Amino acid sequence: MTRPTERFSSRVENYDRYRPSYPSAAIDLLKTRCGLAPGAVVADIGSGTGILTELLLESGALVIGVEPNDGMRAAAEARLRGQARFRSVNGTAEATTLPPASIDVLVAGQAFHWFDVDPARLEALRLLRSGGFAALLWNESPPEATAFLADYEALLLRHAAEYAQVTASRADEASMRRFFGGVMELATFPNQQSFDFEGLKGRLLSSSYAPEPGHPQHEPMMAGLREVFRRHQHGGQVVFPYRTLVYFGQLQLPGH
DSSP, rough: OGGGGGGTOOOOOHHHHHSSSOOOOHHHHHHHSOOOOTTTTTEEEETTTTTHHHHHHHOOOOEEEEEOOHHHHHHHHHHHTTTTTTTEEOOOOOOOOOOTTTTTEEEEOGEEEEEEGHHHHHHHHHHHEEEEEEEEEEEEOOOSHHHHHHHHHHHHHHOOOOHHHHHHHHHHHHHHHHHHHHHHHHEEEEEEEEEHHHHHHHHHTTTTTSTTTTTTTHHHHHHHHHHHHHHHOOOTTTTEEEEEEEEEEEOTTTOO
């Protein structure tokens, strides 16, 4: 598999345009339970093209986007150009380059499965001020799959060799519990996108496991996607549902 920090280099435009955002209720939770507030210093680790960063900035916080992929980081810088409270940093979860005890809230949106858990935990403990919170956000398939999602997943299992491996590693509770030091809470919220066919195609190609043009599985996958869209569209749109998961808590020191 391609190194995690390089997996999205060819997918930046689709990622920026077609990946889901996060519901306002999830951001409200960060405000009421995790210390997201005007003037708070937030590190968005694996900030990608700035989808979550943008929502965090709307709270009045100072947000540092930490992103190792050059293309993704450049897209976030273009998206958030002119935002005085935004800073962009070339770093990783394991080595952010940020000073110690400089962060009030640490978040990661759809990125934690790429982290090396133990070094990332040590780095988070180094960064967070006393009492600081961390939150790991995910947009995942809802537990009761719609007919559209069932067909879409079957298509991926047929044509995208890495799909099962990548999705199995996401939102892995044991890894996240290790990161937090044992104590974490979970809140869930409904979320969705609506797509025409071009949007659905872009959403699929934003995923790191999707075969790209030139790959032998690309054209068969696109033909299958067109058929899935035809079967499930209403008025030229399909609804792509998610369940937004927010795992949050204060990182526990060993022995506490």
